[in-house]
Amino acid sequence: MKEVKLFLGPQHPGMHGNYSVQMYVDGDIVKKARPTPGFLHRGFEKLMERRLWMGNLALIPRICVVEPDINEMVYAQGIEMLAKVEIPEKAHWIRMMILEMARLAIHIMGLGGIGGPTGLYTLTYWAIAQRDLILDLFEEITGARVYHMYIVPGGVRKQLPDGILEKLSELLDELEVKIPEYRELGLKHPIIHKRLKDNIMLPEDVVWEVGITGIGMRSATNKEYDLRKVQPYARYDQVEFDVPVANYSDALTRVNIKYKEIFQSIRILRQVIEKMPKEGEVRTKISTGSALRWKVPAGMVYSAIESSRGEYGYFIVSDGKEMPYRIAVRGASYPQGLLGIEKYLVDCRIDDASLWMDTMGVCSPEIDR
Amino acid sequence: MNERKSFFAPVKAWKYLLKKPVTIKKEDVFDNPREASDQYRGFHQNDWDKCIGCGTCASICPTNAISMVEIASLKIEDGKKNERPALDYGRCSFCALCVDICVSDSLKMTKEYVHLSKDIDSFYFIPDINGIHNTQEKQGYVRDETSELLDLERVKMAHEDVSRKNSFIEIVKGYSMEMALAESARCVECGICTATCPAHMNIPEYIRSIYENDLKGAVTHLYKTNPLSNVCGRICTHLCEGACSLAVRGEAISIRWLKRYIVDNTPIEDYEEAVLSFVTEPVNGKVGIVGSGPSGLSAAYYLRTLGYEVDVYEKRAIPGGVISYGGPEYRLPEASVQKDIGMIKKTGVNFITNTKVGTDITLEQLKEKYDAVFLGIGFSLSRPLNIPGSDHKNVEYAIPLLAETRDYLRGSSKMPDVHEKVVVIGGGNVAFDVARTLLRLQIEKYGKVNVAMASLENRDILPADLEELEEGEEEGIIGSFGYGPEEIVVENNKIVGLKVNKVISIFDEDKRFNPKYDKTDSYVIEATQVYISTGQMPEYDMITDDMKEKMEIVRGKIITGEYGQVENLPWLFAGGDIVRGPDIINGVANGHDSAYGIDLYLQSKNK
Known part of the structure; x- marks a missing residue:
């Protein structure tokens, strides 16, 4: 039978961002898949070489829209490593709080996002509304809802506003009640269940072959590989949390792990509220002078943290001037989103292609940056 | 670990049918928008009274959204530009780095976040205190100590201790x-x-x-x-x-x-x-410069770089004027002065020292010899002070002392005759130079310090730099600031002291110099030698009378055109103290301007 070429994206409700996959299908089975990046290419890495160390802060959150804070964190952490600056204790805790709030936001959105490719939009609407409550808190802390620009080299940009920890605590209470409803509506739903269960498999050898990290790796290999545990940054070594794992990675397992991670984030946030120092500075200078002339000592560093999709890192090279010499972004979903699609989207049904993207954790802006 | 499916579980979501939706109604978005948080990064506002137009916001802006726009109605003052930031909201990313780096604390952000318009130009906007929609009260993001992006503290300069x-x-x-x-x-x-x-x-x-x-x-x-x-x-x-x-x-x-x-x-x-690297090919033209002080040196250098042949006349043995014979060594070491003069010599400027224009050679002769003449003779005389006793032989003046001391330190003159107890009249930087020079000479000669100062101005309005006052007192100067001199007390033909009175006011109602004293608060500062440092004045003895008639001299200063050219005497240019009053940097500026003026003049003459 003749193959038909179909486009998934760049404009497609089932596609994550303006990314495109050309699918050659036979009937409704994908026979060949060709990812076509470039529609979302904004040249972040090059732009960063032409911006001040501080000025880049306005740029980098845009590499990942839903979880922008990871960019700020890896960037700030890398600069601090190069400049050998130790940031104030309280800043570490605030950073951890911001990162976990961001993880909550993106996980809730991801969980609700299952509703898109499966046709149960109620779930998506819930998630968007729930996420907005987290964004409300972000707005109070940082002054913006989506692109926070709050984690800066040397600490965080401002002190926490009064009473924010209480508000966060209340929100966590609410989430603890609401999130289980997603499970009732979504994960237990007979149709969604059927679509996810034993479908879109991720075998262990593919994890090692392609280099998948994050939920994909943990769901397939039973390994508790989470940078927050194996290479703790901020103050993750001072809080207790579990890393959910599995040894059978179908779509349902991966969504399930995401669901469990939400509760681990809530657990971490509760400890942050309790243990965060009440007083203290939140920022130190990384360099002398005005921000127009901050210099970072020459050198290179790989700074990585655990994003919601896996290991997220920046390789930063400084030549000691007021702008970076080179920054390369290691997007967490790069392996599955570029290599994985080409090789393993094959034999998937057309209607499962979007679910494949979703549950594999493909974030196109960090691939096509 | 996976979920089991359940037919009834999803039905639980139906309970939300009876609940109020969480979404904001469309009408509310426009008519009754939700108020943003207290530090929301919305549209900008800028307090024009505080803004100095420095453009630092535009420099840091990562998206080039800010451009500085000249506002014709604003005055240009020292420390202020007549520019204000304009924002292009098509580019702005609302990062607020501009707010964090604002040097004058004028730029802030509001809670405003809705702007709808069919007019595309309304997205390009010059914010003032009222913000984009006249919402001054809705202040959002402001800079604080933590978000500060400037470094406001200087790197401290190390000074020698009191020894x-x-x-x-x-x-x-x-x-x-x-x-x-x-x-x-x-x-x-x-x-x-x-x-x-x-x-x-x-x-x-x-x-x-x-x-x-x-x-x-x-x-x-x-x-x-x-x-x-x-x-x-x-x-x-x-x-x-x-x-x-x-x-x-x-x-x-x-x-x-x-x-x-x-x-x-x-x-x-x-x-x-x-x-x-600045010196160009020689051109046809000779310029004579009278006086090798800052303005003369500056004019000489720039004329030389333009290719002119330059001769500089100096009455003393070493060129430099005030820099070689005025500033004290502890502020201005000889090596630094000689480095500057040496560099100017290297460009090919010819110095004719020990030649006083007016006696050794006349200005008329210079006029014949050169295509143009620059006059930078400075304020070379001390202003006399007429109080009883000021004609005594032990009353000295600032300029001769400073010059003699520089020569003494060069080894070309004997030590100035300093008494064991001296008093300096004056409160300017030069008076402190004199006092602190005397103090060092006293230590060398007598091993101890006894220098007093008296000035009309009290501590708060002292013309000298604060630094001079603090350091001078640390070194042992005893100041009677705010006490004006009445007479130099002379007994048996010897000075015994300076009688001073407390000053009530220095200027009268018409703002004319007319000091008033409180005669009940008066005492005598013991001293056997008095130094007067109450100002300098020029010596115009080389200017002939008919020249003087043609030029305009107001309160000791020559009036010149834009580039130092003296009206009615096109071949003559003047600069420095005699045009702008005593200040080295003014002299340098005048010298540079005059070099430009002379170049213009000679070019027009050669046409």
Whole structure:
């Protein structure tokens, strides 16, 4: 039978961002898949070489829209490593709080996002509304809802506003009640269940072959590989949390792990509220002078943290001037989103292609940056 | 670990059918928008009264959304530009770095976040205090200590401790490379200093060169406008620092000490190459310069770089005028002065020393000999003080003492005759120079200090720099500030002291100099020698009467055209103290301007 070429994206409700996959299908089975990046290419890495160390802060959150804070964190952490600056204790805790709030936001959105490719939009609407409550808190802390620009080299940009920890605590209470409803509506739903269960498999050898990290790796290999545990940054070594794992990675397992991670984030946030120092500075200078002339000592560093999709890192090279010499972004979903699609989207049904993207954790802006 | 499916589980979601939706209604978005958080980064507002137009917001803006727009209705003042930031909201990313770096604390953000318009131009907007929709009260994101992006504290300059008074050692130690790099990194390159500096030095450019550790480039920038950078790096009046935009909220950049860092630390070969790089091919034209002070040297250098043949006449043995014979060694070491003069000599300027114009050669003769003449004779006389007893032989004046001391330290003259107990009249920087010079000579001669000062101005309005007052008192000067001299008490033909009265006011209602004293509060400061340092004045003995008739002299100063040209005497140019009053940087600026004026004049003459 003749193959038909179909486009998934760049404009497609089932596609994550303006990314495109050309699918050659036979009937409704994908026979060949060709990812076509470039529609979302904004040249972040090059732009960063032409911006001040501080000025880049306005740029980098845009590499990942839903979880922008990871960019700020890896960037700030890398600069601090190069400049050998130790940031104030309280800043570490605030950073951890911001990162976990961001993880909550993106996980809730991801969980609700299952509703898109499966046709149960109620779930998506819930998630968007729930996420907005987290964004409300972000707005109070940082002054913006989506692109926070709050984690800066040397600490965080401002002190926490009064009473924010209480508000966060209340929100966590609410989430603890609401999130289980997603499970009732979504994960237990007979149709969604059927679509996810034993479908879109991720075998262990593919994890090692392609280099998948994050939920994909943990769901397939039973390994508790989470940078927050194996290479703790901020103050993750001072809080207790579990890393959910599995040894059978179908779509349902991966969504399930995401669901469990939400509760681990809530657990971490509760400890942050309790243990965060009440007083203290939140920022130190990384360099002398005005921000127009901050210099970072020459050198290179790989700074990585655990994003919601896996290991997220920046390789930063400084030549000691007021702008970076080179920054390369290691997007967490790069392996599955570029290599994985080409090789393993094959034999998937057309209607499962979007679910494949979703549950594999493909974030196109960090691939096509 | 996976979920089991359940047919009934999803049905639980139906309960939300009966609940109120969480979404905001469409009408509310426009008519009753939700109020943003207290530090929301919305549209900008800018307090024009505070804004100085420095453009630092535009410099930091990562998206180039801010451009500086000239506002014709605003006045240009020292420390202020007539520009205000304009925002292009098509580019703005609302990062608020502009707010965090604002030097004047004028730029802030509001809670406003809705702007709908069919007029595309309304997205390009020059914010004022009212913000985009007249919502002044809805203030959002503001800068605070934590989000500060400027470095408001200067790198401290090291000074010699009080044992400095035992010699003429230079007091200010100078910046190390590390300190200079740190200090230069504070600059925001607004250029307000350049506008204020009389010589319009390229200050941001040379500070950037320091920051980039390109000292040769820095010297090049210095010599574009100032060939006396060694001198000005030490004793300039640094008006630039008063205008520095960082001084609005913090401490100004140490522009003077950074200049000194450049001249002290550039390798001499690089330095020379940079200075001589300006000298062009010789052109037809000879210029005579009267006086080798700052203005004369500056005019000589720039004329020489333009290719003219330049002769400089100096009445004393060493060129330099006030820089060789005025400033005390502990502020302005001989080596620095000689470096500046040496560089100017290297460009090919010819110095004719020990030749006083007016006696050894007349101005008329110079007129015949040269195509143009520049007059930079400075204020070379001390202003006399007429009080009873001031005609006594032990009453001395500031300028001769300072000159004699410089010669003494060079080894070309004997030590000035300093008594064991002296009093200095005056409260300016020169008076302190005199007092502190006397004090050092006393230590050398007698091993102890007894220097008193008396000035009309009290401590709060003392014309001298605060630094001079603090350091002088630390060295042992006893000041009677706010006490005016009434008479020099002479007994048996010997001075025994200076009688002073408390000053009530210095100027009368018409703002004329007319000091009033409280005669009940008066005492005698014991001294056997009195030094008067109450101002300087010019000596115009070389100018002939018919020349004087043609030119306009107002209160001792010659009135000139834009480029130093004396009206009615087109061949004569003047600059420095005799045009602008005593200040070295003014002299340098005048010299440079006159060089330009002379060039224009000679070009028009040769046509």
